[in-house]
Amino acid sequence: MLGLQLQGIDVRFPGLAAPALAIDNLSIAAGSRVALTGASGSGKSTLISILTGLERVGQGRVLWGDIDICTLSEGGRDRWRGANIGLVLQDFHLFPGLSALENVLLPARLAGALTRDIGARALDLLLRVGLARPTQMIETMSRGEMQRVAIARALLRRPGVVIADEPTASLDSEAGDAVGDLLLELSRESGCTLVVATHDLALSRRLDRRIRLAAGRIVEDGTIAERAA
Amino acid sequence: MIGFILADLRRLWAGSLVVVLLVALATALGVAVTLQERALRLGSARAADKFDLVIGAPGSETQLVLSSIFLQPSPLPLMAGTVLPRLLADPRVASAAPVGFGDSFGGYAVVGTSTGMVRELEQLSEGRVFTVLGEAVVGSAVDLPLGYAVKPTHGLAELGGHAHTELAYRIVGRLKPTGTAWDRAILVPMQAVWALHGMEVEHDEAEARHDHAHDEAASGGEAGPKHIDADAALNEDWSKVTPGLPAILVRPKSIADAYKLRQDYRDSTTLAVFPGEVLTNLYATLGDAKRVLVGVTTGAQVLVAAAILLVTILHVGQRRRQIGALRAFGAPRRAVFIIVWSELFALIASGVLVGFGLGFAAAKFIAGYLSGESGVAMPVTVAAGDGLLVSILLTFAAGLAVLPAMLAYMQSPAAALRA
Numbered sequence: 001m002l003g004l005q006l007q008g009i010d011v012r013f014p015g016l017a018a019p020a021l022a023i024d025n026l027s028i029a030a031g032s033r034v035a036l037t038g039a040s041g042s043g044k045s046t047l048i049s050i051l052t053g054l055e056r057v058g059q060g061r062v063l064w065g066d067i068d069i070c071t072l073s074e075g076g077r078d079r080w081r082g083a084n085i086g087l088v089l090q091d092f093h094l095f096p097g098l099s100a101l102e103n104v105l106l107p108a109r110l111a112g113a114l115t116r117d118i119g120a121r122a123l124d125l126l127l128r129v130g131l132a133r134p135t136q137m138i139e140t141m142s143r144g145e146m147q148r149v150a151i152a153r154a155l156l157r158r159p160g161v162v163i164a165d166e167p168t169a170s171l172d173s174e175a176g177d178a179v180g181d182l183l184l185e186l187s188r189e190s191g192c193t194l195v196v197a198t199h200d201l202a203l204s205r206r207l208d209r210r211i212r213l214a215a216g217r218i219v220e221d222g223t224i225a226e227r228a229a
Numbered sequence: 230m231i232g233f234i235l236a237d238l239r240r241l242w243a244g245s246l247v248v249v250l251l252v253a254l255a256t257a258l259g260v261a262v263t264l265q266e267r268a269l270r271l272g273s274a275r276a277a278d279k280f281d282l283v284i285g286a287p288g289s290e291t292q293l294v295l296s297s298i299f300l301q302p303s304p305l306p307l308m309a310g311t312v313l314p315r316l317l318a319d320p321r322v323a324s325a326a327p328v329g330f331g332d333s334f335g336g337y338a339v340v341g342t343s344t345g346m347v348r349e350l351e352q353l354s355e356g357r358v359f360t361v362l363g364e365a366v367v368g369s370a371v372d373l374p375l376g377y378a379v380k381p382t383h384g385l386a387e388l389g390g391h392a393h394t395e396l397a398y399r400i401v402g403r404l405k406p407t408g409t410a411w412d413r414a415i416l417v418p419m420q421a422v423w424a425l426h427g428m429e430v431e432h433d434e435a436e437a438r439h440d441h442a443h444d445e446a447a448s449g450g451e452a453g454p455k456h457i458d459a460d461a462a463l464n465e466d467w468s469k470v471t472p473g474l475p476a477i478l479v480r481p482k483s484i485a486d487a488y489k490l491r492q493d494y495r496d497s498t499t500l501a502v503f504p505g506e507v508l509t510n511l512y513a514t515l516g517d518a519k520r521v522l523v524g525v526t527t528g529a530q531v532l533v534a535a536a537i538l539l540v541t542i543l544h545v546g547q548r549r550r551q552i553g554a555l556r557a558f559g560a561p562r563r564a565v566f567i568i569v570w571s572e573l574f575a576l577i578a579s580g581v582l583v584g585f586g587l588g589f590a591a592a593k594f595i596a597g598y599l600s601g602e603s604g605v606a607m608p609v610t611v612a613a614g615d616g617l618l619v620s621i622l623l624t625f626a627a628g629l630a631v632l633p634a635m636l637a638y639m640q641s642p643a644a645a646l647r648a
Contacts, residue, residue, distance in 0.1 A: 110559075
């Protein structure tokens with residue numbers, strides 16, 4: 001598991017006077033489970049891009065453990081992300097023409113990280129997320145099943161952090177609840193840090209901490225217990 | 230990775246098929262032109278190879294070769310009949326045979342010649358050589374049975390030629406294939422051709438009178454129909470004064486003799502040519518035509534390459550999110566580059582290879598058709614240079630595929646996912 005330290009983050013996009021994201025300081029303890037909330041355009045997706053190293057910040061530090069990913073090269077960030085971040089996205093981003101198992105294994109295969117142990121873990125994870133037919137083609141699955149495959153893919157290489165961007169937004173409530181359960185259970189089992197950007201109140205309430213963004217700034221940060229008090 | 234690439238191509242099979250077909254057709258066009266031009270060149274060279282030296286009346290060298298070697302139905306001016314006995318008496322000449330044209334039957338040229346020429350051309354596959362005036366030997370590609378009676382038409386039937394009723398040739402032999410236009414010829418005694426056209430030996434004391442176009446002799450100067458004895462024995466003593474001749478095929482004893490003969494028989498009354506030499510001049514003209522064709526096909530290939538590049542770049546643009554997702558999940562940029570490059574290269578390479586096969590098949594088909602029409606065997610062969618052409622095309626494809634692959638490589642995954 002990895003803890004996060006953000007310092008002096010300032011992200012600006014050309015043509016916009018105000019920063020898209022401005023965070024002076026943010027710490028997330030290793031193994032904690034955090035909800036990122038906020039309206040559309042509040043900066044959630046930008047923050048996720050920065051946390052995952054998909055986007056490099058112009059200013060500031062993004063420390064995961066003791067590695068500042070801002071100092072890594074493009075290829076270095078790809079390698080670091082593949083090894084340390086499990087990513088679950090709203091649109092699943094599964095690849096048609098491949099089976100569930102092939103989809104789970106694809107990133108590891110492309111990164112040259114596929115081992116016998118990883119192959120066995122993929123089968124275990126698919127069973128764990130409730131998919132008994134690993135060879136089922138992805139295009140024949142329901143959306144709920146697809147998101148389960150995406151969760152298995154995210155956890156395959158035992159990442160220190162799982163980041164989910166609106167994981168339940170495109171699912172009905174029943175499938176969304178099931179996906180939320182899985183994310184919480186599996187992150188607890190693996191002990192990884194979990195960051196979930198979501199509009200789903202039910203899901204955000206089940207996490208330990210909620211950080212709310214508005215206009216690129218943190219406007220609320222507290223544990224669920226604090227807010228309850 | 231290969232599984233992913235194949236799955237991707239399967240998913241996009243319709244677009245992939247169109248790209249492969251486009252490349253295949255562009256390649257086939259170039260390959261067919263190259264192979265067909267080579268087949269034509271090789272076939273005509275081999276067809277002419279059987280004939281060392283051709284002597285005719287002064288005029289067009291090309292026409293002399295086209296008429297005497299490729300049996301093109303065009304009238305040739307006649308030379309004095311005395312040239313033949315002079316040649317036969319020449320110690321530098323191994324053999325010399327008269328040839329006379331002008332008649333046809335069922336699309337086949339009827340060629341008057343000597344028994345010696347028939348034997349020199351090729352062995353008989355069946356039957357025997359003609360021995361009387363009314364007999365004929367056919368080339369291997371003449372679809373007429375032995376025993377068939379051939380009533381020649383003067384000129385070509387489709388051009389309004391009239392039938393000769395005075396004599397019918399009976400087919401008594403068939404030659405083995407020679408790969409020349411003579412495979413589609415009906416060979417008859419030269420004396421019969423003279424007789425049919427009123428040019429018998431005894432009527433020609435002054436051979437200068439026959440120094441005019443055969444066509445004129447046949448249509449204008451011909452006497453009315455009269456009986457010709459089909460069973461009259463052949464007299465091949467050419468030392469007597471003979472009527473005018475359109476061409477004589479000569480086999481010199483040595484190369485030196487060939488050059489001397491060509492020199493001696495290029496004067497105001499005769500024209501001696503090496504068919505190979507005349508063909509070389511023709512090839513120079515063909516070469517120019519080939520350059521134009523190659524230019525056109527290269528232009529077509531460049532257009533196809535540009536179209537494919539455009540389609541691919543648009544396609545990469547449409548797949549930005551997928552490519553961004555691959556990167557987001559930890560696939561290195563190198564892998565993304567290889568995937569995009571491999572997919573495009575696989576499609577173009579398949580197109581090139583399929584196109585090469587199509588081009589070869591097209592060249593074979595065209596060569597077969599032309600061979601059927603002319604009798605000249607046109608061997609479609611693949612040379613080392615063709616392998617080089619394929620290598621160049623594949624190298625070009627490899628280079629072409631780099632551009633969209635680089636676009637994918639340089640794409641920001643975050644921007645791609647936002648797209």
